[in-house]
Structure formats: C-alpha cells, structure tokens
Amino acid sequence: MKRRLQALVVLLILGAAKLPLEETATQHFRTTGLLSAPLSLSLRENLSQMGFAASLGGLRSLVATITYLRAYREWENVNWAKVDGLLQLTTSLQPMYSNYWDEASWHMAYNAASYYENDEKVNAFVREKLAKEHVQRGIAILLEGLRYLPDDVRLWNSLAEIYERRSKEPRQAAVAYLQVYRLTGNNRYARFAAYQYVQTTDPELWKKAYELLRAAYEKKSQRTPSLIENLKTLEERLNIPLMKRIPDPRPKIENATIEVKPGR
Amino acid sequence: MPAPASSIPAVTVENLTKVFKAGLGKAPFTAVSNLSLTVNDGEVYGLIGPNGCGKSTTMKAILGLVTPTSGRTSVFGKPSTQVESRRDVGFLPENPYFYKHLNGMETLLFYGRLCSMKGAELKDRAKEMLALTGLEDAADRRVSGYSKGMLQRLGLAQALLHQPRLVVLDEPTAGVDPAGSRKIRDLILGFREQGITVLVTSHLLEQMQEVCDRIGIMGHGQMVREGRLDDLIAVENETELVLSDASPELLAEIRALIESKGSGARLVRSGHPRTTLEKLFLEVADK
C-alpha cells in the first residue's frame, strides 16, 4: 500500500511539473508554425466523430485530404453548396496550406459562377445575381486565406486575377498585383498593376501608372507591346508634353519571306 | 575434497510469516506462520508436506520472490531482500518454463548473462551443462518443442550454470520417469560430495529418504517436525534382519531364541521382503 501511495505521489508531481513545460512547448510550436491553432469545437458538428477524433489525434492533414477529396466528388456532381462547405472544412483543418484556399476560391469564382451564368433554368436577372455572389464568395475566401498567409504569392496572384477577370474591379486588382510585386520583386506584376490602374477612372491612379510604366520603359527588355500601348494611352489622358513622350512604335514588320515561285 | 563447510548457514529462516491479502470480501490467507528453519552449509535439506502447506511460499521467500509479512530469510548471511543474495543460488522451479522462442543454447546464454557471465567462459559452461543434462542434441531446437522431461533438464542446467553454492529444487522429479529420477538422485548426491548445499522438496518420499541429511515436515504453514533424517525415521525400538538362503530350521531356531532369551523383545513379523516396482523397472531399463 505504501508503495502504491508513493507511486501516486510521483505521478501527481510529474503531472504538475510537466504542465508548464507542455504549455511552453505548445506556445513555441504555435508561434513557429509547427502546430496549428487548436480545432474549434464547432468543427465537431461538421466532421464525423471519427474525423474529429482523427483530427485531434495528429491526423489533421489526412482528414483535410479526405474532405478535399469529398469536395472534389461534389464538384463532379455539381453540388456547389457542398463543395463550398467541404472546402471550408478543409481550410479550417489546415489553414496554413495555401493550395486549399486557392482551389476553394477557384471553384466559387470561376466554376460555380460560370455554371450559374449559363444556367438556363433561371431568368437572366437571377443568373447574374448568382454569378456575382459566387465571385464575391471566391474573393471572400481568398481574403480569409490571406489573413493566415499574408505573404502568400499564389493567393495574392489569384486574388488579382479574380478582380481583373471576374469582378472587374481594376483598382483592387492593382493593389493585389502590387502585393505580388512586393513579395517577388518581379517587374511583370508591377506592370500588371499599372495596366489595371489604366482601366480605372481615377486620374491620380493614371499618374501612378504612368510613373511605373515610364520607369519600366527605360529598361529595353521590358518594352512589351502592352507596355507601349498602355503608355501611349496614358500619355494621351495625362497630356504628357510631346517632348517627353515615347516614340511611336514602328509598324511591325513581320518576318518577311519572299516567296520565289519558280518561273513558268 | 569438498571445501570445508563454513560456519555461516546456507539458509536461515527466522519467524517467517506470510499473509496474502485477498480481494474485497475475502479473508486474508496465511500461507506461512512463524516458520523457522536452518539449512547448514554442505547438507541436503528436504522440505516435505502436503499440498498447500506453504513449502513453495517458503522457498519463494528464501529466493526473494515474495516479501515476508514478518520475519526474515537469508542466504549465506545475506538477506533475501537483497539482489546479491541470489548470486550463489541456483533455482529449479516446479514445471520450469522458458521463453518458447529461444532454443536450448540461447536459453542458457540468456540466463548466464543475467548472472553477469559472458564470452567464452559462458559458452563453455553452457556446453558443459548441456552435456551434463544430456541435452546436447536438442541445444539448437526451439524450447517450444521440448518434452516435459527435457524442460526439467534444461531447468537443472540453468540452475547450475553459474556454479552456485546453494541449489534449490522444487519438485525436481515431477513428471520424470524412474530412470531419470534416479539420475537426479545421483546428481543430488554428487552435489553433496562437491560441498554444494541442496534444498529440495518432493513428493517422492522414498527418494527423499535416500538423499537427505535433514528433513523439515510442514503442515498448515508451520513446521511440524524437523531434524536429522535418521533420527526422524528410525523406528527406534525395532531392528531389521534380512537373510538370504536361510533354511526353515534356522528360522525356527531364531524364533525360539527370541522367545527364550528375548527379555521383552518380540518378533513383530517375518516373511519374504518385497522388492519394489522401482527396482524391477530399473532391472528392465538397465538391460
């Protein structure tokens, strides 16, 4: 009996002593990204019991993959609500995995939106409304993803593209492209931002665009046709003095091939 | 020449009491009650008694496998609670069991290493023991395939492996045929000659009679009688005469002599002494 009491005491001392160590370790791991934030109990409703238990048991990544696969299945069945729900679950399980955010928004902003755009079962007004809603949903997903991964190039790029092509919001697109430029240092994206500024109606933004593009023009390697075209447009809008304008582009001469037909 | 017996007894048991606590609702069970015994260095001590009398518990206490509720046991002066006390002890349990997945040689090597033996010394000694117990051919077979007799022999081999000064044998002849039994008897006698102390329990009382110097008889957890074998079993007031080829006339004369000059002595019985089944068996086995 004495020994059993001693054993219990040692166990309790061990338990009390390890608590602060475990807490410190957990915090350290969370800050360095090795452990994700704890699962919220609300997920319990959306996952099966086994799924929840597995997520707690260190198999979160696997559970996330499974929900992702299920989302894929629902996409094949064209069940957008379920696709959204399952991918939401997936991103909750693994918020640090940018691919999930990206695909989730892609499904909404492109696939779902296009589906509704072409859905002949409803009238045109409803079609447009549904399509727009899903594009916004795609944007919302990316914005949430960017909260977890503020420096993720892929997400910023996808966001820019959605603003550019789907919701037609050039100002927002430009902001997103500039983020990509900030993160990668790749001049292409600065140029893309500038092109978006050109699409807006704000003269201030045109000025910004002009500065960006003019600087790019100085580097001969960046003188793409789009660059020159946009610069010309801006020069007109901003009434840039002739002296400072870039030379007109020479008409393109395609590689001339002189066909010599054998004489008769 | 055996080494001179030292003055430290091989085993001392002083007022040993062991009470096993039972589960809820059951009364505790007293296996051994205030038991004392001494086994002197170099002698063969037999512990006998009916099943459940506490023999095994006493042995386990001596080997330190069981903690006494009160009292003490020691081996060559070292308390049984100390691990060191087992260095000089070899134990053959009743129905010895070994790891099935090892073969005979591996088993001996395993136990030898537990006694801090190693290297060539261990291997040689293991081979010696296998030869002694007649298990050389089975040495590389898995223990799971051994017969009961072979297990018994392997048990003996591991008990003797580290050259102990005390050998404790719990029912060494259980399940062994009379020929094997005889071998074990001879082995025990051989131990005595080498000065190795033996503590043995057995139900084969005839055999115990043949090998033991001293006997302890237990009953209900207590020592009922203890002492030198000869003292215990001598029916003191009787004498035995065994004659061969005696004529009936001679027998009648002896009867008459007893009646006339007996001074109180009386003939208890006469007749043909019986041989034993064991002797008949051995006569057949030896052929």
Add this chain to the structure above:
Amino acid sequence: MTLPFSIPRIWTLATATVTQLLRMKIMAFLLVFSVIVVAAGFAFPVMNPEQQLKFLKDVSFGALQLFSVVIAVCATALLLPRDLEDRTLYTILSKPVPRFEYLLGKLLGVLILIGAGLLLMDIAFSAVLWLREKLVLAQSVAALKAEGTATAESIAQVEAFVGKQGLTWNLHLGVVAIFFKAAVITALTLMISCFASSTLFTIVISFLITIAGHGQGLIREYFLTGHAGWFKKLLSALLAVVTPDMGVFDIVDNVINGELVTLAALGFMAAIASAYLVGYSVVSHLLFVEKEL
C-alpha cells in the same frame, strides 16, 4: 561486487524482448505498411501533382502514427502478464536481477523494436515518395514544354516547388516526433501493466489515456478559460495532470506542409518525452518492486 545496475544485464533483457516480439511475427505490419504506401503513392491520378504528393505523405504518416501507437500499446501490454503466467519471471528474478532492471530491459526492448520498425518504414516511404516526386516533376516539365513555356527559369521554379512538396530531410524529423510519441505511450503502458490484472485491461486503459492525451490541449483550455463550475474544472484539471499531452508531438501535420523542425523544437520534444519516460519508469518501479508474483 556489482554495480547498483548493470548495463549488460539490461541489454540482455532488452534483446530477449526484441527477439520475443520479432519471433511473434510482429513485423508483418511492415509489409502491410509498404502495401499501403505504394497504393497511396499511385492512386488517385486525377488529382493535381501537388495534391498527389500531399496525399501520399498524409496516408504514410497516418499509417506510421497508427502502427507505432498500436505496437507501443499492444506489444508492451502483453510482456509482463505473459512472463507472469508462464512463470518465466520467477526464473529470471531468481537470478541476481533487480526488478527495475527487468522493467528497463522490457522498456528498452520495445523502444528498440519501434525505432527499428519506424526506420524501415521511413525508408520504404521515402523511396516511394522520391519516385513519385520524380514522376511528378517529369510530368510538370513535360506540361511546360507542351505549353511552350519551358524556360530554364520556369523549370527551376517547378523543380523548387515540387522539391518542397517531395522528399526533404525535414520529413524524417517528423518521423522522429512520431517515435517520441510512441516512446511515451510505451512507458505509459508498461506502468499500467504493473498494476493491471490482465493484458486486455492494460490495453484498454492505455488506449483511453492516449486518446485523452490527444485532447489534452482542449482539456487544458477548458480548465484554464472555461466557464464551468468548480467541479468540472477540478475534473479537467485532474485529467490534464494525469494524462500526457500527446498534442505536443503532433507536428507532423505541419511538417507535411513544409514547416521546418527547428533544433529548439526537437529539444522540447526530447525533453518532454524524457520527462515522461523517467517519471513513468519510476512509477512502474514503485508499483512492481513489491508486487506479489
């Protein structure tokens, strides 16, 4: 004159345990694991390459975790009862072997087995992952070439990207984390088997505590911040103290995602695992040293 403990003796007991478990064909699971890994590596070709590699890693690590925990509990749980039932324990303890050496030998034996098993499974999994990675890379480069955008820069980009998803040294450190978790569970199971009355009881209790240990993070938070009454708080406090926090070793999820395992992280895990190993071993000794055999 012998030392208070003997390393050769403990080693002898450990190797005997390993041989015993091996000859019980416990390593059959290695084969099962290999089959699972290969299946996971080449199933679902419909997914994009990144997802395929992730799927392979997810399934493999999941299997590694499952196997190591199951072996830790089941192999350990049967050791003591088996020796007791067979009475091999008597023969062993009738030698000059202190009881705690016997326990340490068993513990060490199971740890060696799990370690070796994990190593072999890691090799198998790494091989399949490496193969898959190379295939995925080849596919991606071929796709680039088909699109006509196969510049040196873009190929290098794809290589870097796929490489990050594929086989990295970091993944092996994830396996180390799994080993630490299994080690703690082994020590826990040994401790429970020292007072439990049967193998089944040991297995059930050990699994329950392991499961509770995974939810420890939640329990701790409930205890520290929850709005429950004092009784519930006391209960959760007790649970937090008594069960080990398995969550600390669950870095595998994020390691799969590419998070690096730092030296500090390894240090933390090693320290916590050691604390449990030592603590549980001490408790095991206290429970076993005067146990009626």
